[in-house]
Amino acid sequence: MSAIIFDVLPIFVMILIGWLIVKAGLMKAEIGDALSEFVFKIAVPLLLFRTIAEADFHGASPFRLWIAYFSGVAVTWFAAHVAATRFFGRDDRIGVLAGVSSAFANTIFIGLPLVQRTVGDKGLVPLSILIAVHLPVMMIVGTILMERAEHKIAGGQERSVVRLIRQVAQNLIRNPLVVGLAGGAVMHLLSLRMPGPVEMIVDQIAGVAGPVALISLGMALQKYGISGNVGIASVTSAFKLLLLPACVWTASHLVGLANDWTAALVLISSVPTGVNAWLIANRFGVGHSLAASTITVTTALGAISVSFWAYLLGA
Template structure:
């Protein structure tokens, strides 16, 4: 357990450090936003590029990995939606947001550093394969479902699936994570080695990604907090931290994924809810309190849930 703690605790200590930096006024939240932009647009794309460029896939197919992870997402998302609409009596829009909050893991800012520390390079490869489709798929599903819920609740016109897909595709083409993954795959397939100087620069920038991501996330957490919705937020937090990783673990066993890929998928599914839940709430103007409360609760409890799953995985 002590070895697990040494891998897991520093992740959350860096998040706490970022939170303290803003809370005590050493730096303001705007600096955290700028650091987050650097992480998302520069550091993490370089990390993904470097990982895919150097990866040895051993001829492995990504489809079992995607099926294992997204089957867990589908189950957890559905449960979150049903709990919000049936047990708590919320409308369909809040139901969609509850599903998003229950199933959208912070794979970039916490998942990557955590998997890198606990699983190593093979785990990063597995997570990179997941990230290639995670954001596009989750945003498409979340947006389409929320559009339908808006129409049911408010009776507004539908934009149509084609319009939604074109808008999301246009955004994804410019997404730095997708660019980093695609560039890494292109260089990997070409077989042309990077010059030593270029490779050294790439590795140095990639090395910044993990600590900078965690500190910037901690700085951003000052925007959230718990604003009502404690009952439903507690339910979505439990789904996120325990039900989702349990479903992913079961799917990995059924599909016979390797131990390293299983560990990577389970651990990244056990991390706190990503800020994408807040972004969707902002986009549609509903469920801000639920999204903020779930992000805060899962981040506060994440150190315990991640430690539990890391111990269970051995």
Template sequence: MSAVFVNVAPVFLLILIGWMVSRTGLMEEKAGDAIAEFVFKIALPTLVFRTLAEAHFEGASPFRLWIAYFGGVAITWTAGHLVARRFFQRDAKIGVIAGMSSAFANNVFIGLPLVGRSVGNDGIVAISILLAIHLPLMMIAGTILMEHAASKVDGGGRRRLGAILRQVGANLARNPLVIALCAGLIYNLSGLGALPVVVKSVVDQIASTTAAAALISLGMTLRKYPVRGNLSLAAVMAVLKLLLLPAAVFSLAKLLGLSPAWTSAMVLTSSVPTGINAWIIATRFQSGSSLAASVISITTIFGVISVSFWAWLLN
């Protein structure tokens, strides 16, 4: 248990430090936004590029990894949607946000640092493979489902699938993480070998800032997601996020025979708090933003317990 504590506690302590820095006024909240922008546009893409450029895949297929993770996502998203619609009697738009909030893990800002500490480079390779399609799939699914729900609840037409795909595709083409993923894979497949010494030194120094900067910036911006309204529904979605999603991913990973390192990476990243993307879609469609914000905060507060449990179970 001490090894689990050593790996998990620093992740949430860094989030707490960021929250305290913002709460006490030592640094303004907008500084957290600036640090987060640095992480998203520079530090994290550098880490992902280095990881994939130097990775040894040894013929490993990503498809079982994707099936295990997104199978768990589908199970949890469906459960969250049905609970919101059938048990809490909420409309279709809230149902989509509830399902997405229960199934969208913060793989970038929490999952990647956690897996890096707990699993090591093999885990980072697994997360990088997941991230290659995670954001596109989740954002496309969320947008399409919300378009459909909005047409039912608010009336009026909905955009064609092609228009949605073009919009999401255009956003992804400019996404630094997607660019880094592609660049890392291209370099790896090119057979150029190790990065030049000077380049590797610079890349290593930038990549080493990723974990701390990501977690502190997340803590500094948590005040954007207050717990208010929809508390019963938000609490149920938090339970689904922290318990059902990792349990489903764990079961599917074992069933599909993923390696221990990849299984640990997928389960740990699925057990982390909810990411902000559900809140982004809720804000875009002007429905369920308080629910998404509440789930983000609740899962972040209690995430240390769930992550510790799954880390202990995997060990």
């Protein structure tokens, strides 16, 4: 157990360091935003590019991985929606946001360094396969459900699903993560190798992705905090840290995923809520406090929950 704690604890200590840097006034939060841009647009795309280009898939199919993960997402999202609308009496928009907050894992800024540290580079292969579809699936579903909830409550014209998917697809084409994954896939399919000097540069930049992502996330935490909705935020946080990984673990065993892939998926699902929940709340102007509180609570308790799941997995 102590070995697991020493693997997991540094992840959250680096987040704490980022938070303290801003809290102590050593750097402004805007610097954290710039670091996040570097991570998202340069470091992580190069890491994904290298991982896919050099991966040995052993003929594994991604479909079982996607089924295992997103079936867990569906169960958790539905449970959070029901809890928000039936138990807490909130409207459908808050129900959708509760689902997003409970099921949207921070795969890039926490999941990636966590899996790399606990499972190793072999865990980055299933993570890369998940990242390839995670953002578009979650954003498309979240936006469609939120727009329908808005239409139900406020009326007005509702965008067609085809138009919405087209808009998301256009954004994804320019997404650096998608570009990195696609470039790595081309290298892999053509069995190409990077020249030595290029590979060294890519390795060095990719190597800082995890630490810089964690520190930049900590620097951004000051914009969230806990502001009301403590009861419902406690439920969404519990669903995120406990229910989602439990569902993913069960589904992974049902579809027969390999142990390494199961460990990677469960650990990814056990990390705190991603900032995309806040972005969706901002986009529709509702549920800011719920999204912010869930992000803060899950990040504060993340070290405990991730250590618990790592212990169960024997990671």
